[in-house]
């Protein structure tokens with residue numbers, strides 16, 4: 001932990017102590033600090049989060065466009081310093097997507113993160129190094145029950161953020177069309193975003209894993225599979241999979257697993273092995 005970080009936390013703890021309900025907030029803040037980057041989600045899988053401490057994640061601009069709403073109030077009570085919080089999560093995402101800060105990394109100059117009073121959950125837009133992530137204050141409000149699930153709300157907010165930040169920093173498959181018009185590209189992008197969320201503890205345990213399906217389904221179905229490949233085939237699988245977007249052209253799931261694990265591997269055989277291993281099928 002760097003000393004300026006300690007100072008910021010100290011000042012924020014003092015602020016919290018001025019408030020009623022201090023113990024609860026204090027607990028929440030400690031939880032926040034713990035998940036925010038002092039404990040690495042990827043540590044045991046060789047990624048070195050401390051190597052990213054000085055990495056320029058881009059300028060992070062938080063804008064609350066939902067001032068005065070209940071959702072906004074809840075958000076700020078959970079995340080007192082959004083810009084620092086988002087930057088810390090961005091470093092975790094980078095440490096999961098890349099081996100080292102010296103890799104060919106998707107450049108992000110600026111992330112504008114807005115809390116907005118509209119429907120939906122969260123989405124990433126923009127490109128060319130300037131990213132916009134929207135988060136719905138209505139969603140925050142709808143999910144929140146005071147005194148019952150402040151922790152859950154923080155957990156969910158972090159999970160959604162990990163997914164959207166992955167979109168900001170991940171590589172995109174080449175030679176197969178775009179996210180909008182190619183299903184393989186889409187499955188890679190959305191699968192990787194949830195794989196990072198799984199790897200960083202952003203879902204609530206194995207029960208959050210959908211049963212069955214196919215690696216082409218994207219999101220959690222693909223995400224949990226990619227993390228299983230990391231845990232069972234190659235501890236570096238996630239960053240190698242991200243990097244395969246540059247190395248395997250035209251990109252395909254099968255081309256990527258052969259590139260990473262060896263020619264004897266096949267994506268459908270791996271999916272079948274995975275489905276057996278997690279007990280979704282019996283033969």
Ligand SMILES: [Zn+2]
Nearest residue numbers: 163167190193
């Ligand atoms: Zn997504």
